[in-house]
Amino acid sequence: MDDKIEAVPFIAQEDSPKKKQNRGPNLLLGLACGLVLLDLGTRWVGSHRDILPKWHGQHKDCGLPSTPITEVREPGVVDYTLTLSQAWRNPDGGWWRPMFVGNSETPFETIHAQEGDIVKIHMFNELQLPWAIHWLGLDSGSETWNDGSAGVTTYPLLPRANRTAVFNTTGQWGLKRCLDHVSVPSVEGNYGTMWIRPSPNRERPYSVISDDKQDVQDMLEAEVRPHPVTVYNYQHRQAAGLIAQLQAEGHDPYCFQSVLINGKGRVHCKPPQLDKLDGKPLDTYGCVPQASGAVGYGECKPSNGDYEIIHTDNRRWILLQFTNTGFEHVWRISIDNHKMWIVANDGGFVQPQEVDVLHLIDADTIHVMIRLDQPAQDYAVRFYSYSKMQSIQGFAYLRYPHRRMGQTIGEPMPQPKLENGPVNLDGTVKKGFVLQEVDKLAPFTPNKPDQKADLTLRLKATGAPDPVNPFVTNCSLNGAPWQLFREFMEPVALHVKEQSSEPEPIIRNLPLGSVVDIILENDLPVDLPFYKHNNPTFKIDWDTKKSFNLENPTYGYMHELPAGGWLALRWKINRPAATMFTVYKVRYFIQGMQVALLEGDDAPWPELPKEQRELPHVDFPIPPRCGIFD
Incomplete structure (x- = not known):
């Protein structure tokens, strides 16, 4: 006889007055046993997830390009x-x-x-x-x-x-x-x-990382729920006061109080084991002394703010998108016990690069895929500054689902130990760990620059003392600073053909269809990140190279100009447009190191819509001295 399973309905019956029982203890005992079994099961799954059947996310067709059907x-x-x-x-x-x-x-x-x-x-x-x-x-x-x-x-x-x-x-x-x-x-x-x-039609590099079709599909699904990670150096003082002190005392606003990851963080004072940076003594915030002797802050007081938690949600791969939203520090980023596959920069997919440590310059964005195959617990995500001006650290946690023991509700989250991880407190990388090779991020889909330039722009990142205020530096790229008051003037795009008789931070005569090189020199003893609006550029050469790379150069929006060195960028003008080429460190940005580019100004210029031309605005005369802060 075949076995049969019969559903037996549950019939609620009132207890007889003579046999009424107190079921409270039994219910509590059952609940406690259930919680214990659930906890044990969660722990076992977390520690054996690498040998469990991969039931989730099974698809018959895992080839590239592909995307989960429900997301198309x-x-x-x-x-x-x-x-x-x-x-x-x-x-x-x-x-x-x-x-x-x-x-x-x-x-x-x-x-x-x-x-x-x-x-x-x-x-x-x-x-x-x-x-x-x-x-x-x-x-x-x-x-x-x-x-x-x-x-x-x-x-x-x-x-x-x-x-x-x-x-x-x-x-x-x-x-x-x-x-x-x-x-x-x-x-x-x-x-x-x-x-x-x-x-879904765009070619991905995931099959280079793994030839396992399930891995590839899991990486595609990671695109559906990526995790943006903003890295933001944060100051307790307001910018207006800092700029006023710059003008009055020469205070350089390079000293920050904390690192915010997705808006969360805490104040970490200078580690006791670090006394100097690049041979200079450090204050309690980890900052080198101001050249002018100005004092911007008192003693550092640590805080207990929250750290950002990045939840893995029982996935096998996760896509993290690190973007530097600060205006000062370069960050060396690592995740305890995890390697990272760089899959894209701000210009698109790149040839994958497996690293232990990322090098994230100002305003740059790096997309990484991470295999989630470690025991279930919290892993520190570390953000260490790579700077000659300040040593500062920030943290987040990569969390696998698990039960956290020994932490009382309301207590501050524990701080990761500084000495762990692959990066030293001065931002250098420890031996045996792999640092991102910034200049080996060639596009994944072959993309060669034009082999010959039609026009070369020679620019110089430099600064000259202001003739009135010795604490102010007039920074420029073409010899004319971009003063702050220009932001409030009639847009250059409205009067493309008008040209001032005075030097101005505007570059004209850039014909439509021309291939343009920017040769940028650095007069300053500091690395400077540069950004061109509206389209990526090829980094075809810099001061450590001997010849142009016209086969597989790095392609993106952000490029770093070496201290005292030079940089060569190339792009093609495909349409008329008013754009900019700017530095991306706040003190150089606000002191004028920007230039406007009128690309394709020999062709018919696109007409601004009426609502843009008639935006409410304030008309004012140009300041007679044309100083940076006039």
Whole structure:
């Protein structure tokens, strides 16, 4: 006889008065036993997940390109409303201060889109000062009035005003980040990210990392839920006071109090085992003395702010997107007990590179795939500054699902031990660990630059003492500083053919269709990150090379100019557009190291829409001295 399974209904019966029992202890005992069994099961799964059957995510067709069926959709319109305002915040637990926030958050939440979407960002300015938002690494084509570069492509957005920026993401993808392009709100909390997921038809490098089809599919699924990681060096003082002290005493604003990871962090004072940096003594914040002797801060007081938690959610692979949203430090990034596969930079997919330590320069973005095959626990994600000005550390945690023992509710999260990990406190990498090779990130899909340049621009990153204020340096690229007041003037894009008789930080006569080289020299003893608006460039040479790399050079938006060295970049002008070429360290940025580029100005110029030409603005005469802070 075949075995039969019969469903027996449960019939609730009232207890007889004579046999009424107290079931409370039994229920509590059963609940306790259930929790114990659940905990034991979770622990066993966490420690044996590498030998368990891979039931989840099974697909018959795992070839490239591929994408989970439920995630494929036709390109559409993504609308996002962004209100900029000010609020009191204490992100590192060490100091309350006003910060600039987007939709009441800093950083504001990530905007999600798919390659091919039209993204519309509806912006409202609730601040008491003008504001313009620029998205780094986002190509606006010829419609650069959406670019957000005040004084070049648009007027700044006045208080209580609003406007909409529209971006066509066709042909571009990746994690983009934004900043204010008028003054300094971005060093006071005004930043956020946009994730544009690549088209399913775009070629991926995942099969180079693993020939296991399940691994490849898991990496594709990791794109659905990536983890943006913003790295932000944070100061307790407001920018207005810092700039005033720069002008009055020569205080250089390179000393920071904490590192915020996705807006979270805590104050870590100078480690006792580190006394000097590059031969110079350090204060309690880990900063070298100010050259002018100015004092910006008192003694460091550690805080107990929260660390960011990156949840793995029982996945086998995770996509982390590290982006440097600060304006000062280069970061050396590592994850305890985990290697990282670099799969993309801000220019697209690259030839994969397996490393222990990332080298993340200012404003750069690096996408990494990480295999999640370690025992279930928390693993420190370490952010150590690589700087001659300050030694500072920040942390986050990569968390596998597990039960955390010995931590009382309400107690601060434990700080990882500084001596663990592959990076020393001065940012150098310990022996036996692999550091990212910055100049070996060739595009995964072959992409050669044009073999010959039609035009060469020779620029020099330099600074000259201000004739009036000895504490101010007039920085420039073509000999003429980009003063802050230019952000409030009529945009250059509105009067392309007009040229001043005085030196100005604008480069004209860049014919449409021409291949342009920038040869950039550095007069300063510091590495400087540079960024060209609107399209990536090829890094074809720098001072350690002997000949141009025209076969497989690095391709991206951000490139680092060596201290006292030089750099060669190449791109082709494919459409008329007003763009910029700028440094990305705050003290050089605000002191004028920027230049506008009028690309394709020999061709018919795109007409700005009426609503852009008629944006409310303030007209004022040019200051007679044209000083940096006039």
